[in-house]
Amino acid sequence: MSQAKSSNLGYPRIGEKREWKKLLEAHWSGKIDAAELESETKKLRLSYLQKQRDLQAELIPVGDFSLYDHVLDTAFTFGLVPQRFTGGANTAAHDENCNCATGAHDEEAPASADAEAKVFAPGENGAYGLDAYFAVARGTKAFAASPMTKWFDTNYHYIVPELQGLTPKLTVNRPLAFYLEAKEELGIDGKPVIVGPLTLLKLARGIEEGKFDTLLDQLIPLYAQVLKELGEAGATWVQIDEPILVLETSDEDIARLNKIYAAFRAAAPGLNILLQTYFESVSRYEDIVQLPVQAIGLDFVHDRGRNLAALERHGFPQDKILGAGVIDGRNIWRSDLQVKLDLLRRIKQAAGAKELFVQPSSSLLHVPVTTRSEQALESKIRDGLSFADEKLTEIAVLVKALNEGEEAVAAEIAESVQAVAALNASPERNDESVRDALGKLDARRPERLSPYAVRRDVQAKHWxxxxxxxxxxxxxxxxxxxxxxxxxxxxxxxxxxxxxxxxxxxxxxxxxxxxxxxxxxxxxxxxxxxxxxxxxxxxxxxxxxxxxxxxxxxxxxxxxxxxxxxxxxxxxxxxxxxxxxxxxxxxxxxxxxxxxxxxxxxxxxxxxxxxxxxxxxxxxxxxxxxxxxxxxxxxxxxxxxxxxxxxxxxxxxxxxxxxxxxxxxxxxxxxxxxxxxxxxxxxxxxxxxxxxxxxxxxxxxxxxxxxxxxxxxxxxxxxxxxxxxxxxxxxxxxxxxxxxxxxxxxxxxxxxxxxxxxxxxxxxxxxxxxxxxxxxxxxxxxxxxxxxxxxxxxxxxxxxxxxxxxxxxxxx
Structure with a gap:
């Protein structure tokens, strides 16, 4: 068995020149219909999968692609459409968090202008169509869009599920559809990606007091059905994202997680589950690594060293594979591959692992597509950058180093070390006037000339x-x-x-x-x-x-x-x-x-x-x-x-x-x-x-x-x-x-x-x-x-x- 495999957690949706964005806005403005939108975005989606294969990704995510937001996709998979859009209570919603730099729910194309209070019904298969999907995401004249807020501490916004009065039901096995598409169209045995049930419910609103576990018990068999059908279709791996585990995790949550993943194992015993976390260290490491899954993904970039410390202190189960997120999925800088290889060796030794998945620290949704388009940048800056495609190349180099020895990729490692060193040594990163100014800052908090009570009276006379x-x-x-x-x-x-x-x-x-x-x-x-x-x-x-x-x-x-x-x-x-x-x-x-x-x-x-x-x-x-x-x-x-x-x-x-x-x-x-x-x-x-x-x-x-x-x-x-x-x-x-x-x-x-x-x-x-x-x-x-x-x-x-x-x- 190989010592390491390359695994990606998610790929940017927008395209190298924002082709995805242009298709969406063409549809919203009435220039293309739903059929053309779906056919053209399918071409994009398949091209992304082919590119990841070309970049030597072995575990390629499928189902991470979205026409708006992956949390909204998960809600629609389980029929969680707010009642006001389906003829239920006509309640209002609002943005929870605005990005002043953009303006919430205000894309560059105008929202659809429904003249009436149109309600949406599911199709014969129980799934809601694109008109309902975009209505929930963007609102209509009659109904406010669902809330939108930041995805953990990133600058990406997700649509907050609204669960008032709803009972989940499986409307369409979305992960299965994307898995079959990749397999049939490209021969790729992809790794379906889905937001986990605990994260989905923890991020939702409108759950009545005391009803959280009722909803969870309703969701578990629906998720289990999704996984069962994936296993029957031949899927080998599925990635279940539970980033909620980097926040405070209670004893009650640990009990819920054990129930969830025991049910999943029973439903699909032949399907391997990668339980993926990111953006920080997991809060209950010893409990999380004992969950009944085949692999656990940890962020070793934004964990402030805590995941690594927990790994070295407590070890790692020998019946599981560790997904080592060592390439930064949220920032754009090229990695010193020697430093990353040393980190992987340290992780491998602490885990006692026979096999590792080498991964980005999170989905690459949060970085641009490729540096190839940045020819106008100074070479020392461009050479120091790594966008999504380049990060996958970095992962492939690290995997080869682990499997075949460092000498097999000595040139690639040396090039990365040199590029990072050149940027660090550049005059722009070593401006003595800036360093001198910083050195003159007092460690004490800077103060105005007078306290506010005095300034208030001065300003009263002045203004x-x-x-x-x-x-x-x-x-x-x-x-x-x-x-x-x-x-x-x-x-x-x-x-x-x-x-x-x-x-x-x-x-x-x-x-x-x-x-x-x-x-x-x-x-x-x-x-x-x-x-x-x-x-x-x-x-x-x-x-x-x-x-x-x-x-x-x-x-x-x-x-x-x-x-x-x-x-x-x-x-x-x-x-x-x-x-x-x-x-x-x-x-x-x-x-x-x-x-x-x-x-x-x-x-x-x-x-x-x-x-x-x-x-x-x-x-x-x-x-x-x-x-x-x-x-x-x-x-x-x-x-x-x-x-x-x-x-x-x-x-x-x-x-x-x-x-x-x-x-x-x-x-x-x-x-x-x-x-x-x-x-x-x-x-x-x-x-x-x-x-x-x-x-x-x-x-x-x-x-x-x-x-x-x-x-x-x-x-x-x-x-x-x-x-x-x-x-x-x-x-x-x-x-x-x-x-x-x-x-x-x-x-x-x-x-x-x-x-x-x-x-x-x-x-x-x-x-x-x-x-x-x-x-x-x-x-x-x-x-x-x-x-x-x-x-x-x-x-x-x-x-x-x-x-x-x-x-x-x-x-x-």
């Missing part, structure tokens, strides 16, 4: 704002004309002067619109920005941008994170010209707009040769220079957005405090150089804030705005249970919905918040940026928002409650 001042989050509609102008400039069709003239005209138009609406604190609109992270990555030293390094964020929405490969520093001011021009047009304050260090880090492909804290602090020092330049240019309100602060929390609670301490330090290093009169704002996307409210306060921003319109009641409780003394704007209308808010709704949301917040703290603002919304939606919504603020001020005045100072400390 004569009314009670409940109004503002927006930053971005304004990016129309087709704005995108076309940027494209013409980048292609050289417009010169710099033409482009700047366009930007100035658009900025002035929106300054006037904001003034006419009556907004108190204005924004310049960010018309020059393609993306809230990529824009800064294009201008800061240490970053570069790729041509085709796209990854799926959700649905057809793809993002192209900047590549942070070197030491970061500010070369020249990035935002001062646009901000100063906007401020010159009005007597009202205009906020300068920056993306914060934690979000830039979290939404980039980041170098892996330095600790997170060091890289964050490099970004922070660059932003600190930009903040100072804005202040010197007369910009007295500066917003440093951190929408990714909460989502970057480690998966294990024991690691939270160090992460939060480092995040607070970096934010404060960015913002504390300013005078007391300068007001620092920040913005965060909705999440559970109650458990990190102290860290939010510790940022010491003068004003924070939080995306909360859809979950306002839940969020307000965080401020009931804790004390927050700084300015705050809880978004009063949902920018992700095309419907226009009613004044009564906005007033109701604000009044609920004002039950627990001092009116002197409270700002009135939308819950997120307005980049993705149409002008005809934005202007009336902002008018209603301002009218609501005026009405609320009048109510306070009549009640004798207007205390004279807004959240900025201004006069009413």
């Amino acid at each position: 004569p704002l009314p009670l409940l001042p109004t503002t927006t989050i930053g971005s304004l509609p990016q129309t087709t004309e704005v995108r076309q102008a940027r494209s013409k400039w980048k292609k050289g069709e417009w010169n710099e002067e033409q482009y700047v003239q366009f930007l100035h005209a658009e900025t002035e138009r929106w300054i006037r619109i904001q003034e006419e609406i009556g907004i108190d604190v204005l924004v310049h609109g960010e018309f020059e920005r393609n993306d809230m992270v990529e824009y800064f990555g294009e201008q800061l030293a240490g970053f570069t941008t790729s041509g085709f390094a796209w990854v799926q964020s959700y649905g057809s929405r793809c993002v192209k994170p900047p590549i942070l490969y070197g030491d970061v520093k500010l070369l020249s001011p990035m935002t001062v010209t646009e901000s100063a021009y906007a401020q010159s047009l009005t007597d009202k304050p205009v906020k300068g707009m920056l993306t914060g260090p934690i979000t830039i880090y979290n939404w980039s492909f980041v170098r892996d040769d330095l600790p997170r804290s060091v890289v964050q602090n490099q970004i922070a020092l660059a932003l600190r220079s930009e903040v100072s330049a804005l202040e010197e240019a007369g910009i007295g309100m500066i917003q440093v957005d951190e929408p990714a602060l909460r989502e970057g929390l480690p998966l294990k609670h024991e690691d939270w405090q160090s992460y939060l301490d480092e995040a607070v330090y970096a934010f404060r290093a960015s913002t504390t150089s300013v005078q007391d009169e300068t007001q620092i704002h920040t913005h965060m996307c909705y999440a559970e804030f109650g458990d990190i409210i102290q860290a939010i306060s510790d940022l010491d921003a003068d004003v924070i705005s939080i995306e909360a319109a859809r979950s306002h009641g839940d969020l307000v409780t965080a401020f009931e249970d804790g004390t927050y003394d700084k300015g705050i704007g809880l978004g009063v209308f949902d920018i992700h919905s095309p419907r226009l808010p009613e004044q009564s709704e906005i007033e109701s949301i604000a009044q609920r918040a004002l039950e627990v917040l001092d009116p002197a703290q409270f700002w009135i603002n939308p819950d997120c940026g307005l980049k993705t919304r149409r002008e005809e939606e934005v202007i009336p919504s902002l008018k209603t928002m301002v009218a609501s603020a005026v009405a609320l001020r009048e109510q306070f005045a009549k009640a004798g409650a207007a205390g004279g100072a807004g959240a900025a400390g201004g006069n009413s």
Whole structure:
């Protein structure tokens, strides 16, 4: 028997040039029908399988391909379609988590516009069709889409299963269909992939109290039937993903897992199960490795060394195969194959394993397809990159080294060592000016000149704002004309002067619109920005941008994170010209707009040769220079957005405090150089804030705005249970919905918040940026928002409650 086999856990769906995305959007816009969509995506799917075979993958995943999301696919496999889409209760759903850089459920093609409350029925085989599938994913005119949130701590979003009132049933054996397709079309004996039942239920919502195990007992025989049919069809291996096992795992969960996998073994005794985990170390190693499965996959890249320590401490069962995830499935850097080979030997020795599966640490869904398309990058950077295809090649080299000896791949190993060393030795990674600046940072937390209580009074005199001042989050509609102008400039069709003239005209138009609406604190609109992270990555030293390094964020929405490969520093001011021009047009304050260090880090492909804290602090020092330049240019309100602060929390609670301490330090290093009169704002996307409210306060921003319109009641409780003394704007209308808010709704949301917040703290603002919304939606919504603020001020005045100072400390 071979010592090692190469195993892949999942492959990118989108295609080298986003062919998948284009097909989806063509279907949604009515250009191709469902039959053509399915036939064309089948060609893509088969090409991906053939490519993996060509790259010497031995255990090739099938069924990891999706037309939207793999969790949604699993829900549909078991008939878990929300009742409102099938004629049951017409309940609403909402996004649990928005990505400010993209806008939730807002792909580039318009959603289907059902004029009626259409309900969906299963076909004769019990399966729901594509129309129902996309309706749940994207919503219709009548029914809200299912919730969407981040897949663990990645930037991929999954559709949250809604289980209210549902009983699972097997509608179609999706893994079997994909297994047979690969076998019949390509002769590939694939490894079907499916999300495991414990993970599926743990990630779902709407499970009635005490009904979790009832649902699990209903699901187990359905999964068992899927596995039984796979075994009967000749499948050798199946990959069951249970990433939930890297979170806290209770004794009750261990009992459930034993029941689940004992039932699976009984149903399909001839089928081998790879129980796959990823993104962190498993929480109950000794229990997990004893489960009745044939192989267990562990992440040895993002485990913080814990899986390896557990393996060396407790060993590994000799009747199981260890899936060793040693190639990073979430980042884009080439591996030093000598280091990886040494790690594999250490793993093999600790496990006492006769056989290993050499794998990526997770599905390759989270990385771009291939570096072959990146010929425009500098060779030292390109040679240091490894996307999905290159990672499979790395795995093949490691497998050959284990099976045939290191000398069989000596040239490949030496090439990888040289490429990594060359990048590490490059001037861009060894900038002494950056190292000197970091060395001057005090270990103590950076502080503003004065505490907030003093700054509040100073700003009250400096900024004569009314009670409940109004503002927006930053971005304004990016129309087709704005995108076309940027494209013409980048292609050289417009010169710099033409482009700047366009930007100035658009900025002035929106300054006037904001003034006419009556907004108190204005924004310049960010018309020059393609993306809230990529824009800064294009201008800061240490970053570069790729041509085709796209990854799926959700649905057809793809993002192209900047590549942070070197030491970061500010070369020249990035935002001062646009901000100063906007401020010159009005007597009202205009906020300068920056993306914060934690979000830039979290939404980039980041170098892996330095600790997170060091890289964050490099970004922070660059932003600190930009903040100072804005202040010197007369910009007295500066917003440093951190929408990714909460989502970057480690998966294990024991690691939270160090992460939060480092995040607070970096934010404060960015913002504390300013005078007391300068007001620092920040913005965060909705999440559970109650458990990190102290860290939010510790940022010491003068004003924070939080995306909360859809979950306002839940969020307000965080401020009931804790004390927050700084300015705050809880978004009063949902920018992700095309419907226009009613004044009564906005007033109701604000009044609920004002039950627990001092009116002197409270700002009135939308819950997120307005980049993705149409002008005809934005202007009336902002008018209603301002009218609501005026009405609320009048109510306070009549009640004798207007205390004279807004959240900025201004006069009413």
